[in-house]
Amino acid sequence: MSDAELTVEVTGAVATVVIRNPARRNAMTAAMWRQLPVLLDGLEADRAVHALVLTGAAGTFCAGADLGDLDELLDAGDASIAVTAEERLATFAKPTVAEIRGACVGGGCQLAVACDLRIAAADARFGVPPARLGLVYPAPTTRRLARLVGPSAAKHLLFTGELIDAERALRIGLVDEVLPADAVAARVAALTGVIAERSRLTVAAAKEIIDERADAERIAWWHGQVRASGEAREGVAAANERRPPRFGWTPPAAH
Template identity: 45%
Template sequence: MSTASTTDTAANATAPGKISVWREGPIGWIAIDNPARRNAVGLAMWKALPKAVDQLCAQAETRIIVLRGAGNSIFVAGADISEFETTHREPASARAYEASNTAAFAALRNCPLPTLAMIRGFCLGGGLGLAAACDMRIADSTARFGIPAARLGVGYPPSAIADVTRLIGPSRAKLLYFSARRIAAETALDFGLIDLLAADGALEEETTALAREIATRAPLTIKASKTAIDALTASLAPADLVRCEALANACFDSADFAEGRTAFMEKRDPVFQGR
């Protein structure tokens, strides 16, 4: 049995994106759907993601959730920076925005069901954060990964940084965060950022086959395994987390963040002053 539904999180021209949710037998699907902006995630979409996860988890038939980008070319190009002039104009609104990011990542990270990210094309910034919050990642050769925070002067939630660091280690995580460079799918596989590299033209087929395979396995065994693995890899102490959050929040109070946002909108290289 298959069910289909769409959660439309934005109904006007300034925020056209939505989160689409449907189920095909035991496989629940969540699509980041904003093709006009290369599937960038707007504020309403960030807020809708936890609801989408809950919606699928509430259906007893769902055994696994697959996260993808709408269309056939892009996963997620990151947060919708065109909104930042509004959502990040004041430090308080910027922190509220980041809280919605954190909640979306947490919804995937803490999902009681297995989660799998299907990646093609751009997987950047918040998109990489969403993929890293999933249990597993499969990509094709078109996938490109990067974290542009240092080009924009923004601070990332420490829990999201922890997801990436657990996958690829501190040195490679620093390479991505410090340089803001993009890496190809083959390099991402070598780093451990993705788990499987699908054959050209076979991403959806291989993703569906893997999801169906997992869906046939014992749910209680999977739940116990996921809980144990997550517990063994958690490493953020509360005091460290508070300090990390303070440093990330300070980015949104800075002149550098204003410069990064303005440079992006003006399509020029930013000039940062470290203040």
């Protein structure tokens, strides 16, 4: 029986998905790629969960896709299970943070880039190796990487397949913060704790708009939610009274 799996831990309002494949430095197997969207569907529907952390077990984020499943990935092209999982992570309705230590390569980098924020340990290493393997990086994945780091940096990563360290990843915008390895978990917990306390309406709307997934009708719907929920009135009242706001908006079951 394989010990490669994704596990979920929930602490307060934050869910943590942990990538586990100790024999392969947490490489994602076909079963794990298929498992991720299912887990995300459940966590998105759970109204008690306000934010999600993606990380890897035992000091490694993810060393990529398990190439034992190469034929399946090649045959599917941009419709592969890896791209499907990545897209589901990118469209997850709640804030997502990648907590990165050690190797974050190939499919691991793909998953990290699909998160909203990335907090890295100083020992983290990043790479996008298709040019070393003769593969074509999926178009949605390539475009997401280029939007994040810019065309030139994306080309450098893709053309060379070289690993870069955390400091360079920070300079090009691949990660948001770099910390000593023993400080990363506390920082991610603090960050997600702050996000979980903020207006879920504001955060959800901001994510959709920034990711260009909200058309004019959807944006009007968000403004209607502000009016109907009383969220802004509560926020202003709390600021005037110098107290923490008591936000109560929760996302509809479906839209």
